[in-house]
Amino acid sequence: MVKQLTVFLENSPGRLAGLTRVLGDAGVNMRALMVADTAEFGVVRIICDRPETARRALESAGFGVSVTEILAVEVPDRPGGLADILEALGAVGINVEYAYCYVEPGGQAAIDVFRVEEPGRATSVLLEAGIRVLGPDDVYPAGS
Amino acid sequence: MFQPEYEAMERPQLEALQLERLNSLLARVYENVPLYRTKFDAAGVRPQVASLGELADLPFTVKDDLRSAYPYGMFAVPLRDIVRVHSSSGTTGQITVVGYTRGDIERWADMMARTIACAGGTADDIVQVTYGYGLFTGGLGVHYGSERLGCVTIPISGGNTKRQVQVMKDFGTTILACTPSYAILIAETAAEMGIDPRSLPLKAGIFGAEPWSDNMRRQIEEMLDITAIDIYGLSEVLGPGVASECTCQCGLHVNEDHFIIEIVDPATLQPVPDGERGEVVFTTLTKEGIPVIRYRTRDISRLIPGQCACGRTFRRMERVTGRTDDMLIIRGVNVFPSQIEQVLAGIPGVAPHYQVVLSKRGSMDHVEVHVEVGPDVPFDEIKTLERLRGRVAAEIASALAVSIAVKLVEPKSIQRSEGKARRVLDTRNEGGA
Numbered sequence: 001m002v003k004q005l006t007v008f009l010e011n012s013p014g015r016l017a018g019l020t021r022v023l024g025d026a027g028v029n030m031r032a033l034m035v036a037d038t039a040e041f042g043v044v045r046i047i048c049d050r051p052e053t054a055r056r057a058l059e060s061a062g063f064g065v066s067v068t069e070i071l072a073v074e075v076p077d078r079p080g081g082l083a084d085i086l087e088a089l090g091a092v093g094i095n096v097e098y099a100y101c102y103v104e105p106g107g108q109a110a111i112d113v114f115r116v117e118e119p120g121r122a123t124s125v126l127l128e129a130g131i132r133v134l135g136p137d138d139v140y141p142a143g144s
Numbered sequence: 145m146f147q148p149e150y151e152a153m154e155r156p157q158l159e160a161l162q163l164e165r166l167n168s169l170l171a172r173v174y175e176n177v178p179l180y181r182t183k184f185d186a187a188g189v190r191p192q193v194a195s196l197g198e199l200a201d202l203p204f205t206v207k208d209d210l211r212s213a214y215p216y217g218m219f220a221v222p223l224r225d226i227v228r229v230h231s232s233s234g235t236t237g238q239i240t241v242v243g244y245t246r247g248d249i250e251r252w253a254d255m256m257a258r259t260i261a262c263a264g265g266t267a268d269d270i271v272q273v274t275y276g277y278g279l280f281t282g283g284l285g286v287h288y289g290s291e292r293l294g295c296v297t298i299p300i301s302g303g304n305t306k307r308q309v310q311v312m313k314d315f316g317t318t319i320l321a322c323t324p325s326y327a328i329l330i331a332e333t334a335a336e337m338g339i340d341p342r343s344l345p346l347k348a349g350i351f352g353a354e355p356w357s358d359n360m361r362r363q364i365e366e367m368l369d370i371t372a373i374d375i376y377g378l379s380e381v382l383g384p385g386v387a388s389e390c391t392c393q394c395g396l397h398v399n400e401d402h403f404i405i406e407i408v409d410p411a412t413l414q415p416v417p418d419g420e421r422g423e424v425v426f427t428t429l430t431k432e433g434i435p436v437i438r439y440r441t442r443d444i445s446r447l448i449p450g451q452c453a454c455g456r457t458f459r460r461m462e463r464v465t466g467r468t469d470d471m472l473i474i475r476g477v478n479v480f481p482s483q484i485e486q487v488l489a490g491i492p493g494v495a496p497h498y499q500v501v502l503s504k505r506g507s508m509d510h511v512e513v514h515v516e517v518g519p520d521v522p523f524d525e526i527k528t529l530e531r532l533r534g535r536v537a538a539e540i541a542s543a544l545a546v547s548i549a550v551k552l553v554e555p556k557s558i559q560r561s562e563g564k565a566r567r568v569l570d571t572r573n574e575g576g577a
Contacts, residue, residue: 006524008517010554036526041552043526064517064555068524097525115524 001069001119002139003051007044008064011037019044019063026057031139032102032113047072047102047113049140071114071122072139074132075101082112088129089114094122111139146261146293147254150401151456158457162404163196165429170202173435176220179209180437199404199427200415205439210240210380219243219434226433231279232379232478242379243433249288251430255385255399256289262390262397263348263373265319267294272312274322274330275353275476277301281383282353282476286321289385295319302326305333312344320349323476324356324364324372325509331367342369350375352384353476355464355509361393374463380439381426387461395448395460402430405461406438407447410468421446423468424461442468470568472500474511477546481567484513484548487539493521494536499558500548502570509572512549513540516558 009015016035023030023046032047048054051067058065075081082101089096097115104111111134116122123133145151153161173180174191183203184191193199210218219226226243244252260271271290275282283301290297300311302322308330311317320327327349334341346368352375364372376396377384386403387396398405407422408415416422424441444466447459472479481500488494499514515536523529533550541547 004524008523008529008552008554010557038526038530041529043523043529045524062554062556064523066522066524097527 001123002047002072002113002134002136004068004070004113005046005048005051005054005058006066006068007046007058009042009044011039011041016042016044018061019058022057022061022063023048023054026053028054028057031104032100032111034100036098045098045100047139051140068115069119071116071119071126072134073112073114073126074109074134075112077109081110084129085112085126085131088125088131089116089122092121092125094118094125145454145456146258148455151258151397151458153401153457155457158400159196161401162429163193165401166196166199166404166427167192169427169429169435170437172432173220173437177218177435179213179218196404199438200406202438204413204425205436207240207380207440207442210242211238214238215241216243218436221245221432228284229279230281230284230379230383240380245432248431248433251402252285252382252385253288253292255382255402256285257292258289258399259350259375259385259388260286260289260293260295260319262388263319263350264371264391265290265293265295265348269293269318270296270298270316271319271321272298272300272308272315272317274300274302274308274320274326275384280476281377281379282321285377285383285385286350290319290321305329306337309334309337309339312346313339316345318345318347320346320368320370322349322351323353324351324360325354325475327351327364327372328360328367331364341367344368346370348373350388352376354473355466358463376461376464378441378443380436381428381441382431386426390452390454390456392452392454394452395462397452397456397458397460400458403428405447405459407445408440410444416446418447419449421462421465424464442471444468472502472511472568474544474546474548477544479544479546479548483544484540485567487543488515488536491532491536491539493517493532498567500568502568502572504572510549512551514551514553514558516555517552 007019028048028050030046030048034045036043055065055067073085095117099114101110101112126133170191174184187203189201225245227246228244228249230242232240273283273286275286277283287297287299298315331341348371350373361372371391373389374396375384375388377386387398389396404427406415406425408425410423421444424443424445426439427437428435443464445461445464448462470481488498494515501512501514503510517523529552533552537550
């Protein structure tokens, strides 16, 4: 399980820029960023090298931040790689709330991030299926 | 004019009639309503005046008097003489009840017939009554007036806008009675249905039950090719029919043979000089069921000096421009920000930071409740946020009987104020939000 920051943003010009500037000024390096938007607001999800530092910086800048534990897995970089993982979860009735992926610089595999209903059971299922589930050290080795 | 013998009465005669009716009223309420007897005795005044000016010495009546007399405590006649009750939209949980005798209903019908005639209506007209029927006074109030004038009366009530348009077209409606914002929706809906709203046989509209502007009037007149007049009333005093514009559109003639209007300074409660703005106060001269003495409406207006070109001698009040309390009127329903606060307090994660924001969308008033997404809200998933927004909207709609848009905003984005929180942000005069 790795830590993801979730930031609630109003859908207005300059808000995302403001958020990323705060992280930049705090020396936080982002690995992945995903924006889920509705007509009026957006939710920004971030994987970064120092989640706790990032959270403190954002909160003191007045952003609404929550830290969520999510499942990160290494996906073989070949056709059907992601499908194998999702099928393993689907077969045991675990629902995926959202997912996104990114590639580590120089890495051979893509990293997929999942929010699932039962992270503990999902982790066991994936391990049994021979899929590599990542821990904090794999994702943000700099530590926080 | 429906009753020129009153509506164009010479002022000295009218004032003599008012004085006579006022003294008769004071005697009646002192005799029959314990609240007035107590108030008059406490103020050391007798239920009799030598001139209309002495009315200013009598105590006021306020909404809370009606609330604490709920349901029938302020009725001035036995219930066997009451033939109808109506109720004001509940504000802080406690609704108020008003009762009408057969005579009250008769006089109300006359006054509403005057109103429709004010808009140019005659027995040849077809009136579509799109105000709600029920405890709200709008529907039945206009209905009886329309029948009294001899119009074809369509008691369609509110809602189902496409059907409103269809009926308007098929039945040949010439006068529309509804809230001004609904008139715009009807025009837009007609256009969507492929019916040119200007081609409808409609010639006039009597619009009220919510605040509107002259810009909005021009828009409605343009969209529907009609004369739009403003009507005024409140259930505590009568319902619709208290005052109405004529086709001169220069202020609302108050039915002064039935009501005395005063404008007072809301802070000092002293009468303001003629023509100045203040709180509107009404005394009901002829009401039998539930007469009121110097009822404070909380509405802000002024009396317009001079005579109207239409020939009516009744004085005119200006279109109501505001409220002395924080009450909002949203699509005809009275809403206090405290009610919204009450609803939010019951929902985890949203209180206490919220704001009611009034803005303009085109010419329409738009109301939105802004709710901060606080640290207690697990907002990682969009569906949690949507569910929260849906819950806030549903609970507000259920508690207030009117639906209001809900917008989730960032934490700490609602301006904090020292002391009394600024719960209502009105940006309508700032060119929109």
